[in-house]
Amino acid sequence: MPRNPLKKLTGVKYTAVDFGHHSLKAVHCKARGDSVKVLKSGLETIPHGAIHNGQIDDISVVSNKLEDLFNEAGIKPGLIIFSPAAGQEFVRRVQVPAMPYNELEEALHWEVQEYLNLPPERVASDFLILEEDEENFEVLLALMPQHILDDYREVFERIGYRARVANMQELGLISLLNYQNNLDDNSAIINIGANKTRILIASSDEFYLSRSVDIAGNSYTRIFKDEEMSWQEADEAKKRTDFTPEKVEDEEETDFEMVVSGFAEENNHQTRMKKLTDELLVEINRSMEYYRERNPNKDLEKLYITGGGSRLYGLKDYIAENLGLETVNINPYDSFNVKNSTSPGEEGRMAVASGLVASEVIHNEN
Numbered sequence: 001m002p003r004n005p006l007k008k009l010t011g012v013k014y015t016a017v018d019f020g021h022h023s024l025k026a027v028h029c030k031a032r033g034d035s036v037k038v039l040k041s042g043l044e045t046i047p048h049g050a051i052h053n054g055q056i057d058d059i060s061v062v063s064n065k066l067e068d069l070f071n072e073a074g075i076k077p078g079l080i081i082f083s084p085a086a087g088q089e090f091v092r093r094v095q096v097p098a099m100p101y102n103e104l105e106e107a108l109h110w111e112v113q114e115y116l117n118l119p120p121e122r123v124a125s126d127f128l129i130l131e132e133d134e135e136n137f138e139v140l141l142a143l144m145p146q147h148i149l150d151d152y153r154e155v156f157e158r159i160g161y162r163a164r165v166a167n168m169q170e171l172g173l174i175s176l177l178n179y180q181n182n183l184d185d186n187s188a189i190i191n192i193g194a195n196k197t198r199i200l201i202a203s204s205d206e207f208y209l210s211r212s213v214d215i216a217g218n219s220y221t222r223i224f225k226d227e228e229m230s231w232q233e234a235d236e237a238k239k240r241t242d243f244t245p246e247k248v249e250d251e252e253e254t255d256f257e258m259v260v261s262g263f264a265e266e267n268n269h270q271t272r273m274k275k276l277t278d279e280l281l282v283e284i285n286r287s288m289e290y291y292r293e294r295n296p297n298k299d300l301e302k303l304y305i306t307g308g309g310s311r312l313y314g315l316k317d318y319i320a321e322n323l324g325l326e327t328v329n330i331n332p333y334d335s336f337n338v339k340n341s342t343s344p345g346e347e348g349r350m351a352v353a354s355g356l357v358a359s360e361v362i363h364n365e366n
Contacts, residue, residue, distance in 0.1 A: 011265050012364075013039075016356035017066065018169065019085045019152065021051050021306055022194035022217065022235075024066055027353040028075045029336070031361050037337040041350060042073030048231045053195065055089025056151045063158040070159075081165040083354040084152050086196040089168050090115045090143040091210040095136050104129075104137065111141055124149045124166070130207060142168050165360065170210050172355030173244025173330070174202050176190075177304060179358035180335045185301035188288060189327070194218050194307030197280065199287045201300070208295065211287050215280040217309030221315070223272045243314035245274040277315065281322050288323075306330040306351040 011032035018025040025205075028040040051062045070077065094111050096104070108127055109120040116123055124146045131138040149166060156163045173191060177183045186208070190199040194217040201208040225234035250271045288300065303325040305316055310329070320327035332354035 005083050005361065014357045014360055015077040015080050016353040017049060017073060017080065017082040017163075018172075018193055018350075018352040018356070019062075019083065020063045020308070021085055022048075023048070023349070024062075024069050024351055025353045026066075026069055026073060026075060027332075027357060028073070028078070029357045030078075031364075032356065034361055035337070036335075036357060036361060037339055038333060038354075039339050040073050040075045041353075042069050042075065043349060044069035044072070051085045052087075053150050054089065054299055056155065059151060059154055061156065063155045066155055067159045070270060074287060077161055079165075079360075080154065080156060080161055080163045081167060081360060082152060082156075082163050082168045083167050083172055083352055083356055084144065084149065086169060086193055086212060088144055088148050090279075091168055091170055092140075092141050092143075093130065093207055093209070094139050096139060098132060098135055098137055104139075108139065108141060111168050112143055115143055116145060118145055122146050142171070144274075165356075166180070167356050167359055169352045170198055172359055173200065173304075173306065174207070174355070175334065175359035175362055176205050176351060176355030179355075179362060180331075182304070182334075186295075186298050186299055187302045187304060188284070189330075190284065190305045190310070191313075192216055192305070192307035194308060197307070197309070199284055201291045208291055209287060211278070211283075213283045215276060216282065217307070219276055219310075220273060220309065223269055224278070238312070241269065241273075241312075241331065243273055243277070243312050243318065245277070245314070245318055248274050277318060284319075284323065300325060301338050303327045305321045306332075306348065309328060310348045311348045 012164065013029045013030050015026060015028045017339060023045045025043050026041065027038060030037045030039055044065050046059060046065045050058045056062055094114065096107055099107060108125065112120045112125055119241050122145065123143055125141065125143045128140040129137055129264050130140055155161050169191065173189055174183065183202060183204040186201065186203045189202065191198040196212045196214065197216045199211045199213065221235045221238050224237040225231065248267065303323060305319065305327055316327055316329065329339065330351045332350040335353065
């Protein structure tokens with residue numbers, strides 16, 4: 001189909017949907033050139049287990065929730081971009097021998113089989129050449145089982161829409177920070193979702209590392225879950241709790257008065273939250289050490305943090321204190337024009353969706 005020459009003048013409307021294990025997030029924007037205006041945005045919580053480890057377990061439920069999100073936010077979708085929930089995707093930097101460009105895709109089929117126990121024809125894949133010389137290509141490879149990606153597309157089809165572009169959450173975040181001119185220096189990016197925490201290290205022109213760990217928002221919710229409490233009630237209890245590791249008392253000091261006052265239970269929650277966060281810090285440090293060993297002359301300057309799980313009050317400060325890096329919340333609407341005010345607490349969860357739009361704008365401008 002021929003390119004519309006008026007698009008530069010009239011702009012393009014994008015609707016970006018970020019699928020998560022806890023909620024669906026959508027940002028509806030209009031882009032003209034490299035300028036983006038946020039027209040509508042919204043968030044819809046989904047039932048626990050509707051998406052599990054990146055795979056949709058109940059397409060009907062997720063489709064209905066997406067339709068509710070569009071209706072409640074007043075979104076009439078434009079060009080739809082989406083990112084699947086974390087768990088089934090693989091984003092890796094790989095090195096392959098230099099070869100003619102038209103042979104590279106076929107050669108990468110061997111890499112596909114290394115990461116996924118599936119034949120190449122059953123894998124959705126894309127790649128980007130990061131560096132090249134006479135001997136080798138450094139390639140960014142993105143993979144996902146085709147049948148899982150097809151389920152996400154079906155979510156849109158069931159409510160009468162067609163998704164045009166699929167992108168990975170981590171690439172959306174990198175695109176957003178690039179669009180905001182916040183990746184001039186090598187930085188770590190931590191996306192604490194409901195089911196996974198994604199650890200990235202990148203700069204404006206380099207992609208060094210992508211790794212996921214299982215310590216995430218749901219891990220904190222489980223601390224509050226007991227036999228008499230539903231998952232939703234446990235999640236609400238977590239949200240009402242501030243993380244105050246400095247107040248954690250030794251368990252040996254717990255006495256009868258503390259039990260009666262309820263302090264013992266609160267201290268137990270804080271102790272378990274601190275232990276969990278320390279385990280997360282070990283994983284983040286492991287990724288940073290891996291990076292530093294391979295890039296000894298490229299210091300990390302900042303750590304950017306985002307995701308619903310990062311909203312736990314006190315968590316960001318504790319991470320910053322222990323890692324010794326300037327730690328900054330990602331503002332998803334920085335460098336965007338926002339038509340309407342956003343809902344309280346919404347911004348901390350919209351970074352991926354905004355990044356999906358930024359990725360398309362950057363791509364179309366280049």
